[in-house]
Amino acid sequence: MEKQKPIGIFDSGVGGLSICHAIRRALPQENLIYFADIGFSPYGVKSKGIINERSEYIVNFLINQGCKAVVVACNTATVNTVKNLRAKFSIPIIGVEPGIKPAALQSKTGLISVLATEQTLESDSFQLLMAKYSKAVKIKAVACPKFVTLVENLEHYSERAIDVAEQYIRPLLTEGSDQIILGCTHFSFLRTIIDQVVGQEASVIDTAAPVAMEVNRRLDKLNLINSKNTDIYAEFWTSGDYAKVIEPMSQLWGQDINLFAIKP
Numbered sequence: 001m002e003k004q005k006p007i008g009i010f011d012s013g014v015g016g017l018s019i020c021h022a023i024r025r026a027l028p029q030e031n032l033i034y035f036a037d038i039g040f041s042p043y044g045v046k047s048k049g050i051i052n053e054r055s056e057y058i059v060n061f062l063i064n065q066g067c068k069a070v071v072v073a074c075n076t077a078t079v080n081t082v083k084n085l086r087a088k089f090s091i092p093i094i095g096v097e098p099g100i101k102p103a104a105l106q107s108k109t110g111l112i113s114v115l116a117t118e119q120t121l122e123s124d125s126f127q128l129l130m131a132k133y134s135k136a137v138k139i140k141a142v143a144c145p146k147f148v149t150l151v152e153n154l155e156h157y158s159e160r161a162i163d164v165a166e167q168y169i170r171p172l173l174t175e176g177s178d179q180i181i182l183g184c185t186h187f188s189f190l191r192t193i194i195d196q197v198v199g200q201e202a203s204v205i206d207t208a209a210p211v212a213m214e215v216n217r218r219l220d221k222l223n224l225i226n227s228k229n230t231d232i233y234a235e236f237w238t239s240g241d242y243a244k245v246i247e248p249m250s251q252l253w254g255q256d257i258n259l260f261a262i263k264p
Contacts (some may be wrong), residue, residue: 003226005029006235007215008062008070010045010055013152014245015186016073017252018208019096020234023071023146026212027219029226031233033065036249039264040242042148043076044184052120056083057090061237068224069094071215075184076117079125090185092218097129098183099205104133107201110140113172116183118143135214144168151186154248161190165197173201181205189252202236239264 007030009020020034026131040046041053055077059070069092072085073080078095085093096119103112120126121141130139146164150156169180180202182188198204219225235258238245242261250257 001098003224004031004069004228005066005068006033006233007219008033008035008059008065008067009073010035010037010058010062010070010077012041012054012077013074013148013186014038014248014252015148015151015184015189016071017249018185018188019211022208023215024234026216027207027225029229029232030219031176031235031239033062033067033225033235035062036236036238036240036245037264038238038245041152042117042145043074043144044145044158046119046120048123050163051077051080051145052084056078057087059093063089063091065069065235066239067091069219070097071211071216073185073211079120079123079201081165092222094211094215094218096185096207096211098126098181099207099210100129100133100139100181103179103181103203103205104137107137109176109178111140111176111232112179112181113140113142113169113177114181115144115147115168116182117145117148120183133134138171140175142168142172144184146200147190148184148186151189151252152248154251156189156193156226161193162196165190165215167218169194169197173198174178178202179205182207234258236260237262 072095082095098114237260
């Protein structure tokens with residue numbers, strides 16, 4: 001029964017669904033529960049205290065739903081809370097962080113760029129991560145709040161999305177960045193647009209697939225991989241307004257979903 005328990009995944013909004021997709025591709029036999037904390041979104045402009053409080057609340061909620069592991073599918077929440085969560089809870093807690101290490105190793109120009117939220121870029125964890133590799137490469141960090149709004153409003157394939165991507169990314173390419181790091185799970189849904197803007201001028205690094213691989217590794221180590229291939233489900237929860245959330249979550253998941261709303 002332990003193996004058949006779901007994997008819990010949470011984000012401040014719908015961006016973490018990109019991590020859900022990656023986990024479903026890597027581990028198609030696993031049950032999933034996703035929590036979109038839209039009642040407190042966006043985390044990118046919230047204090048560290050509020051992000052910690054919400055993250056603890058959601059992990060508790062997911063454990064009460066029977067989750068065997070939890071993925072913090074939000075860069076902002078990861079850099080602000082993952083150490084605290086791992087200290088408080090006994091189940092595996094997997095976070096996400098910008099892929100600066102592979103970018104630094106792959107860079108030929110010596111200049112790499114991170115696209116993220118303001119809160120992620122200002123966090124102590126990110127500053128330490130950046131300092132670790134700043135001797136090897138120059139790192140340009142850019143806050144991209146409009147990207148989050150585009151995804152939440154299902155405008156990630158729009159002409160406006162192209163304009164915003166040009167606004168954020170073109171100056172980085174002009175300066176010589178040859179690695180563009182997506183430091184927010186929302187940004188994965190803009191990958192087509194970002195690739196269009198970047199072209200052959202740089203590589204784009206997304207951490208969704210590596211996170212799914214880490215989930216697989218952690219579960220396998222604890223002998224928690226689900227071997228049952230029947231009755232697989234994905235369940236969705238939100239602290240937001242059901243009527244406003246159901247459509248974007250269904251569209252980004254790619255099919256109709258079972259969504260449950262709770263008061264924030």
